[in-house]
Amino acid sequence: MPTFTTRDGVALAYRVRGEGPGRPLVCLTGEPGDPGDPGDPEELTWLAGHRPLVTLPARDADGRPLPAGAVEALRDHLGRERIDLLGHLTGGDLAVRYAAAHPGRVRSLVLVTPGPGPDPLFSPERARRALGAFTAPVLLVEREPAHVLVRTVLAFLDPAVRTVAVDGVRLAYRVAGPEGRRPLVLVHGRGESATTWGPVMEDLAADHRVYAVDLRGHGLSDRPGGYGFDVFRDELGGFLRALGLTGATVVAHSMGAGAACLLAQREPALVGRLVLEEPPAFVPLDPPRPVAAPPEGRPAFDWGIVPATDAQLNAPDPAWRAGLPAITAPTLVLAGGPASHIPQEQLAGLAAAIPDARLVTIEAGHLVHEARPAAFLAAIREFGTA
Secondary structure, eight states: OOEEEOTTSOEEEOEEEOOOSSSOEEEEEOOTTOOSOOOOOHHHHHHTTTSOEEEEESBOTTSOBOOHHHHHHHHHHHTOSSEEEEEETTHHHHHHHHHHHOGGGEEEEEEEEOOSOSSOSSOHHHHHHHHTTOOSOEEEEEOOOHHHHHHHHHHHHOTTEEEEEETTEEEEEEEESOTTSEEEEEEOOTTOOGGGGHHHHHHHTTTEEEEEEOOTTSTTSOOOOOOSHHHHHHHHHHHHHHTTOTTEEEEEEHHHHHHHHHHHHHOGGGEEEEEEESOOOOOOOSSOOOOOOOOSSOOSSOTTHHHHHHHHHHSOOHHHHHTGGGOOSOEEEEEOOTTSSSOHHHHHHHHHHSTTEEEEEOSSOSOHHHHOHHHHHHHHHHHOOO
């Protein structure tokens, strides 16, 4: 492990893990009663899959708490003017002492508390008292299952991410574009997240206020279970209402397009204009999809989404297809051509069943907005996104 030297001449070891994008996160680790190196907490192992981590045990090999000057020496050693700092359990005590002593060196502070217990070394009450006039953003969170905690921390550390609660589920979303401009909502496909829109979102933000949501089970949103096109439909409607986006243009891909299509049937007034990129046609799959086995490792989304939505694609509710004439929003159906796995004649039939819809084919396969973003943007701008 690499080492650095404090001003007192003491050599201390630290770990460097993870190769994700962004600034490194300095983690002061500690477990109640564990002196020296407490090992790798599960939460930090998960975090290392998304963000570079620099971890330092909050106590020395003899169990003595490190002074705040040790963290300052590490910051200087790393060559960072300011650091994002995480105090893990009893490491929170050292994080708070450092932030109080060197507030100008901390860009953001995350404190993972041990939760209820008999007078732990670190507690939320002690943190609040010690930080006093500290002005940098602070996240104080009790220890939770690793996958839950990691999403909460990542959303906090990314200034572009905001959250809103919809029926008790915390949804993460990203916003771009000037306030007061025409609202436009981007809805991703299965297994993806708001980040899939990348350059498309940036381009649309030139003349729109763009909101890109992570549906439940995806990205940085909660993973509560209970998945399906009808669930995503209701959640998307709740998202629009929660943010006051009634009448917004909704641009949606694949699974998200299925949810948006169902929402425009159920609550026509919520959607101003509708762009459906390679949506499911809600025609029973022939042959039906077999039950898919989860991949090795940790999927980037809740795998329970796959069997739930596959079952609905195999035998969709007949009302979903029958309800297409109830859509009143001007609608653009974007098809990907013969390279797509969706039968293109089914997309033509879907567009024909919506009263005010047009069909445009862009030879790109299923991922039109990723494979041919310029053509995708040209098509929806010609359609009109006001």
